[in-house]
Amino acid sequence: MNRRLYLIGALVLLAFAGFSLASFRDTLTPYVSYQEARDANRMVQVAGALQKGSSAYEMANGSLLFTLRDPKTQDLVRVRYHGLRPANFEDAISIVAIGRYDPRAKEFAANKLLVKCPSKYQGTEVEKTYS
Amino acid sequence: MHLYLPGALALWCALAFALSCLWGYSMVLRGDATGLVFARRAYVFYASSVGLAAVLLVLLLTQRDFRIDYVYHYSGLDLPMHYQFAAFWAGQQGSFMIWLVWGSLLGLLLQRTAGKSEPAVMGVYLLTLLGLVFILVRQSPFAMRLDAPLDGQGLNPLLQDDWMVIHPPIMFIGFALSAIPFSFAMASLWTRRFDGWAARAFPWALGGFLVLGTAILMGGYWAYKTLGWGGYWGWDPVENASFIPFLFGTVLIHGLHLERTRGRYRRANYVLATLMFMSVLYGTFLTRSGVLADFSVHSFVDLGLAGWLVGILGTFLLLAAYLLATRLRQVPTRANEDPVLSRGTFMVLATITLLVATLVILAGTSAPLLTRFMKSPGQVGPSFYNRVNLPIALLVAWLLALVPYLTWRGETWRAIARKLLWPGVLALALTAGAALWQVHNPLHLLFAFLAALALASNLQKTWEKARAGGLAGAGGYLAHVGVGVILLGILASSGYDRSAKVTLVQGVPQQVGDTTLTFVRFIPSRGREKEAMEVEVARRGERFKVYPKMFVNRRTRQLMVNPDIRNFALMDLYVSPLEYDPGQPFLELAQGETGAIGETRVRFVRFDLQAEGNAMVAMAAGRTVTVGAVLEVTQNGKTAGLRPLYRLNPADGRVDTPPLPLPDGGAVRISGINASSGKVRLDLGGVANPAHLALDVTTKPLISMVWGGLYVVLAGGILATINRVRQARQLDSLGKLT
Numbered sequence: 001m002n003r004r005l006y007l008i009g010a011l012v013l014l015a016f017a018g019f020s021l022a023s024f025r026d027t028l029t030p031y032v033s034y035q036e037a038r039d040a041n042r043m044v045q046v047a048g049a050l051q052k053g054s055s056a057y058e059m060a061n062g063s064l065l066f067t068l069r070d071p072k073t074q075d076l077v078r079v080r081y082h083g084l085r086p087a088n089f090e091d092a093i094s095i096v097a098i099g100r101y102d103p104r105a106k107e108f109a110a111n112k113l114l115v116k117c118p119s120k121y122q123g124t125e126v127e128k129t130y131s
Numbered sequence: 132m133h134l135y136l137p138g139a140l141a142l143w144c145a146l147a148f149a150l151s152c153l154w155g156y157s158m159v160l161r162g163d164a165t166g167l168v169f170a171r172r173a174y175v176f177y178a179s180s181v182g183l184a185a186v187l188l189v190l191l192l193t194q195r196d197f198r199i200d201y202v203y204h205y206s207g208l209d210l211p212m213h214y215q216f217a218a219f220w221a222g223q224q225g226s227f228m229i230w231l232v233w234g235s236l237l238g239l240l241l242q243r244t245a246g247k248s249e250p251a252v253m254g255v256y257l258l259t260l261l262g263l264v265f266i267l268v269r270q271s272p273f274a275m276r277l278d279a280p281l282d283g284q285g286l287n288p289l290l291q292d293d294w295m296v297i298h299p300p301i302m303f304i305g306f307a308l309s310a311i312p313f314s315f316a317m318a319s320l321w322t323r324r325f326d327g328w329a330a331r332a333f334p335w336a337l338g339g340f341l342v343l344g345t346a347i348l349m350g351g352y353w354a355y356k357t358l359g360w361g362g363y364w365g366w367d368p369v370e371n372a373s374f375i376p377f378l379f380g381t382v383l384i385h386g387l388h389l390e391r392t393r394g395r396y397r398r399a400n401y402v403l404a405t406l407m408f409m410s411v412l413y414g415t416f417l418t419r420s421g422v423l424a425d426f427s428v429h430s431f432v433d434l435g436l437a438g439w440l441v442g443i444l445g446t447f448l449l450l451a452a453y454l455l456a457t458r459l460r461q462v463p464t465r466a467n468e469d470p471v472l473s474r475g476t477f478m479v480l481a482t483i484t485l486l487v488a489t490l491v492i493l494a495g496t497s498a499p500l501l502t503r504f505m506k507s508p509g510q511v512g513p514s515f516y517n518r519v520n521l522p523i524a525l526l527v528a529w530l531l532a533l534v535p536y537l538t539w540r541g542e543t544w545r546a547i548a549r550k551l552l553w554p555g556v557l558a559l560a561l562t563a564g565a566a567l568w569q570v571h572n573p574l575h576l577l578f579a580f581l582a583a584l585a586l587a588s589n590l591q592k593t594w595e596k597a598r599a600g601g602l603a604g605a606g607g608y609l610a611h612v613g614v615g616v617i618l619l620g621i622l623a624s625s626g627y628d629r630s631a632k633v634t635l636v637q638g639v640p641q642q643v644g645d646t647t648l649t650f651v652r653f654i655p656s657r658g659r660e661k662e663a664m665e666v667e668v669a670r671r672g673e674r675f676k677v678y679p680k681m682f683v684n685r686r687t688r689q690l691m692v693n694p695d696i697r698n699f700a701l702m703d704l705y706v707s708p709l710e711y712d713p714g715q716p717f718l719e720l721a722q723g724e725t726g727a728i729g730e731t732r733v734r735f736v737r738f739d740l741q742a743e744g745n746a747m748v749a750m751a752a753g754r755t756v757t758v759g760a761v762l763e764v765t766q767n768g769k770t771a772g773l774r775p776l777y778r779l780n781p782a783d784g785r786v787d788t789p790p791l792p793l794p795d796g797g798a799v800r801i802s803g804i805n806a807s808s809g810k811v812r813l814d815l816g817g818v819a820n821p822a823h824l825a826l827d828v829t830t831k832p833l834i835s836m837v838w839g840g841l842y843v844v845l846a847g848g849i850l851a852t853i854n855r856v857r858q859a860r861q862l863d864s865l866g867k868l869t
Contacts, residue, residue, distance in 0.1 A: 024494065026515075044509075084361075090690070
């Protein structure tokens with residue numbers, strides 16, 4: 001009796017492990033270059049510097065538009081974000097946008113932004129960036 | 132590096148005293164009892180040195196001594212006094228410092244209550260504290276600048292919030308507490324005294340669970356109230372870094388309960404205590420080493436501590452792995468097993484389920500590290516956690532529902548079914564209610580049913596226990612009632628929230644669902660009060676105003692946003708500003724003057740003091756004063772005479788200024804009267820270039836159940852802690868604890 005229960009338990013655990021792994025792979029948003037983001041038809045994240053003066057808020061449809069520049073390749077991508085503008089958006093030295101590229105609008109539609117600021121949490125200007 | 136000498140000395144003294152204390156305890160462990168007095172004294176000296184260092188840092192902050200680099204970075208001349216405390220733990224060094232302060236204070240209590248196990252437990256515990264002392268000696272908060280700035284950089288405005296003043300220090304009490312069950316476990320393995328530790332460690336584990344839970348509650352509330360994200364939980368790595376130890380702690384307290392009552396889990400508890408402490412260290416590493424810098428909204432950047440953190444984590448991992456590998460097999464276990472349908476088996480199932488959930492969350496949080504070696508590192512978002520935790524929540528709710536009615540001896544399904552009759556009826560009624568409301572997803576209905584069942588069955592059991600006079604022993608059931616409440620709150624507030632983004636034109640009402648919103652005016656900053664938006668809300672016959680804030684922090688030039696939340700019994704209305712365009716918002720006119728906005732020309736003819744009775748008489752009598760303004764408005768060739776009113780209730784200072792429609796669209800209202808200059812200020816809504824306010828308006832049903840449920844869980848935890856402290860004391864006084 002008990003051995004059978006252990007077996008069921010093990011199977012349930014195994015099934016759940018498989019389910020978790022599949023969810024992990026489905027929801028993983030890899031860091032990619034802008035070009036890869038344009039080609040990938042999935043959720044990804046891109047990072048870059050905010051192009052000065054490129055941000056505008058469209059009142060009509062409530063979305064924030066801005067351009068990110070890849071510091072290495074100088075590649076540019078237009079990003080549209082629906083939602084609250086992060087508190088320190090304009091000062092950001094690096095912005096990470098998570099979302100997917102919309103080939104028709106030729107924009108990266110972000111549903112989450114991470115903003116890295118020179119003075120956030122740590123006053124030092126020697127911010128490390130991992131890319 | 133240049134250091135502030137008294138502070139640096141205090142830290143060095145702490146290091147020296149901690150090492151001597153360790154030496155004293157090791158003497159005792161080698162059989163020389165004279166070491167005990169020495170060790171105890173050394174500990175008091177050690178703790179005093181830490182205290183001194185902390186007091187010095189507080190003094191430096193309150194004196195705003197900007198020569199100190201830490202003070203310069205986190206404080207400023209204009210920072211109010213109570214936030215100077217928040218500045219203490221705003222940065223890396225200071226937050227390690229507060230952690231060390233709590234750890235050292237708890238050590239004083241631990242020393243006095245550990246009984247016979249004191250030397251070994253304090254030995255391990257001191258090692259955990261030494262890790263922090265090393266970090267602080269390496270990254271001193273007392274580093275001095277070469278220059279002497281006149282003002283500091285100020286505190287991150289997001290942290291200038293009362294919840295943020297107390298959330299981090301409480302979190303660090305929790306972190307400090309998590310080292311204590313670990314110390315008991317390691318000491319027990321080290322000395323091969325396998326029996327007494329569970330009873331002694333139990334209250335500490337419960338304390339850690341309680342404090343971490345409280346800190347998480349506060350952090351969630353802060354995020355909800357201040358940040359305007361619209362939620363209380365974002366599955367961000369930093370949030371998870373505190374949630375994972377909390378979950379391991381939850382599993383540990385259940386494991387300890389099983390060991391104390393049934394003699395089960397005797398080996399597993401060593402592993403669980405280790406996991407709880409290791410997860411604190413691991414979370415610290417994740418959030419402070421910079422590895423998550425691109426993945427988290429709020430992780431610290433690397434200050435060159437990454438290597439140290441890995442070293443400390445590795446040291447304890449090796450120590451624990453060595454002791455577990457060599458000694459765990461010597462721990463005696465109970466041979467006989469519980470019947471299948473018994474409380475023991477179900478508790479084991481529940482702990483395994485929770486453990487699996489914790490490991491999955493741990494894996495998700497570690498995604499940036501795990502995927503680092505792949506082509507492109509990535510992370511998983513909230514959808515991952517929500518998806519994998521749904522089946523777990525269902526299973527946990529089901530187990531929680533059954534456990535109160537299972538006995539240790541075993542039960543039959545029939546007996547359980549009979550006992551679950553009334554809770555089942557109640558849960559079914561609630562589920563039917565949910566279905567009638569708007570829950571149609573079958574999985575959500577099942578979720579609601581099981582959560583309600585867990586709530587009802589545990590509530591019944593708590594009630595039974597309380598009536599029988601055993602409330603002290605009902606802590607666990609009470610906590611489970613809270614879990615049921617939380618689960619229902621999460622389902623309703625996260626699964627059935629309604630969010631809309633609206634752009635309001637000043638003065639023009641706009642309908643969103645069953646709510647009508649009007650952007651009344653922008654309120655400029657006054658003193659400490661920040662700029663706010665006044666928005667009038669009409670909803671189901673109720674009228675009220677909300678004041679979401681949006682302002683630019685003067686020092687950092689950051690645009691700050693604070694939502695305004697209106698709490699109702701069954702839901703919260705959450706209004707968060709997205710963007711504000713001032714337009715040309717108003718006209719200020721003296722009598723006889725004409726002003727124009729776009730095509731709309733307004734002539735202010737005169738005040739009307741007889742609009743609703745004589746205004747002067749009303750003022751003298753203390754009644755509501757009504758003043759009208761006689762206007763001539765010309766719009767696209769159409770001219771109309773308008774008489775908007777301004778009502779002031781002197782009793783409560785409330786002002787009512789109903790808008791009047793303009794001849795060709797838009798509305799006019801009096802937004803202010805300046806009696807001395809005889810000017811009237813008119814808001815013209817909907818004309819030419821009015822101000823716009825974009826808002827996110829969200830209704831969150833039953834979100835108060837999330838907070839309320841957490842309070843119930845904590846109340847249950849407090850009861851259980853009191854109970855276990857009492858038991859450990861009794862056993863100790865009877866000499867039953869080794």
